[in-house]
Amino acid sequence: MAGFTSQDDLINQITTNGKFQRCDWNKLTHPVTAHVAGEWHCPFTSNGNPGAGALGVVGTNLAFHALSDRSAGALNHGGDVGGFKHILNASAFSAAATTMPAILLLVDLLGYYPVSTVTTTGDQALINSKTFTADAGTDVITLAATWDAQSYMACRLTTTGTLPAGLATGTTYYYLRTGAGTGQLCTSLANVASATAINITDAGTGTHTLTMYLDRCPSYGAGVQAFCTPSTALGAGTPNIRLTYTDQSGNTGNLTPSTLPVSKASAAIGIVEYSGTGTGKYGPFVPLAAGDSGIRMVEQFNYSATHTSGVTNVVLARPIASLPMTTIGVAAERDFINQLPSLPKIYDGACLAWLLYSGAATPVNSPFYGHIDFGWG
Numbered sequence: 329m330a331g332f333t334s335q336d337d338l339i340n341q342i343t344t345n346g347k348f349q350r351c352d353w354n355k356l357t358h359p360v361t362a363h364v365a366g367e368w369h370c371p372f373t374s375n376g377n378p379g380a381g382a383l384g385v386v387g388t389n390l391a392f393h394a395l396s397d398r399s400a401g402a403l404n405h406g407g408d409v410g411g412f413k414h415i416l417n418a419s420a421f422s423a424a425a426t427t428m429p430a431i432l433l434l435v436d437l438l439g440y441y442p443v444s445t446v447t448t449t450g451d452q453a454l455i456n457s458k459t460f461t462a463d464a465g466t467d468v469i470t471l472a473a474t475w476d477a478q479s480y481m482a483c484r485l486t487t488t489g490t491l492p493a494g495l496a497t498g499t500t501y502y503y504l505r506t507g508a509g510t511g512q513l514c515t516s517l518a519n520v521a522s523a524t525a526i527n528i529t530d531a532g533t534g535t536h537t538l539t540m541y542l543d544r545c546p547s548y549g550a551g552v553q554a555f556c557t558p559s560t561a562l563g564a565g566t567p568n569i570r571l572t573y574t575d576q577s578g579n580t581g582n583l584t585p586s587t588l589p590v591s592k593a594s595a596a597i598g599i600v601e602y603s604g605t606g607t608g609k610y611g612p613f614v615p616l617a618a619g620d621s622g623i624r625m626v627e628q629f630n631y632s633a634t635h636t637s638g639v640t641n642v643v644l645a646r647p648i649a650s651l652p653m654t655t656i657g658v659a660a661e662r663d664f665i666n667q668l669p670s671l672p673k674i675y676d677g678a679c680l681a682w683l684l685y686s687g688a689a690t691p692v693n694s695p696f697y698g699h700i701d702f703g704w705g
Contacts, residue, residue: 331414331671331705338665342416342703349406349413349702353377355682356693361561361596363690368600368612370557370643372401372437372681376695381681384442384559384639387476391455392540392625394439394481394503395679396517402437403680405702408518413704414664414671420651420698421659427694429687430653432660433612434700435645437679438542438552439481441626443642446562446635451572451628454642457539462492467528471509471538479505480520480677482543483513489534494526500543501526517677542624544675545646549576549624553613555600555643555683562595563636569602570630571614571642576622585615591635600683601640612683613647648672648680651698659698674702 332338342348355376357363372381381401387393397405405413420432441454458471471477481503485495495501501513504520512525519525542549556569568588574580590608595601603611616623626642649672653660664671674680684696 331412337705338703341705347704351404351700351702353403353699354695354697356695357684357690358596358598359693362692363686364604365686365688366605367686368603369598369684369686370555370600370681371598371684373559373598378403383440383557383641383643384444387442387478388455388474389442389444390452390629391475391477392439392441393478394540395437396480396677397679398480398517398521399679401681403700405674405678405680405700408676409704410676412673412675413702414673415649416664416671416701416703417662418649418651418664418698418700419659419661420653420696421657422653422694422696423657424694425656425691426688427690428653428656430690431685431687432651432653432696433683433685434648434651435681435683436544436648436675437681438544438644438646439540440644441629441642442559442639443629444639446631446638446640449567449631449634451630453628454626456625457537460536460538462528462531462536464492464528464530467512467525468506468510469513469538473509476508477503477505477511479503480517482541483538484541485536485538487532487534487536490532491536492532493529495528500541540625542644544678547576549574549622551646552576552622552624552644553647554623554626555612555614555645556602556640557600557643558595558597558638558640560639561597562591562593562601562638562640564593565591565633565635566593567591567631567633567635568608569614571626572628572630573626574624575617575620576624578624580627582617582620585617589614591631611685648674
């Protein structure tokens, strides 16, 4: 049994040793626009418990911005345990009218690229890395313009010469923002929270580069999917959406297949903008090229035509588990100890959130409730 030596060990760990965390949650659907049957939504930005999370409101347009369990809106799974937890059980229900059938999909939101330039057509280059300089006196690094990277982003370093003393290649660091385009590097998420930065003792030689890194994946990029959701409602326009990305094996320049997703005119905040029924509608994730199983980073975003206004976000997420709900007022339950696939892993720092599929027209402010039980060895 992954993470435990036996079922007896599991019981001992979560009872005698107290290695157990319960998360009770409730989220509302969008307060302005009802859900249409067949569409997917991202309640991460909706009200409830936890409160609304943020997409597209901080940082640099077209640049990667990381999310973690320190981010507003993340479901509480109990903090760092030196590796990962397992989901033991989960439930979800709603007593609101016409909310069923529905599906909740639990995901780890790794980060997002805000796209405020929705009136631009063609390939727009996304920012995943920047060169930087280091100040040995302050331990601060300065990124080349323009990338206002946010705290808690995992990253790795390369150089054409020698990195500043105290830093190494092939090591995962966590960014501590000190200002627009400036920050310090830490060895853990906990050290970011306590502002315990690495001591840099010289500037190094050559050209140094910082690149975002998806640290919460069993294999870098494996299983990571992308979806697009507005944080400011999109205006008129139904463009095709195409992503250029680096796949799970590090191959660059991979493209969304030729049958492209079609965005929705006047797409509301939180909707997966190409989801629904009909030609060019998918859900919840952007389709990948044949043979690909994940994304390391998105290189370019492309609208074939414009939306007249709004902000969308290309979000990278790792799907974890589904909860199908069939009946109003009756809890959907998953026993992840005995059912297969069993005991999904929740890595330290995971930004847990739900995606919601509406099988019926769902009114505004419809409440969904539930719980998740976590245990670890």
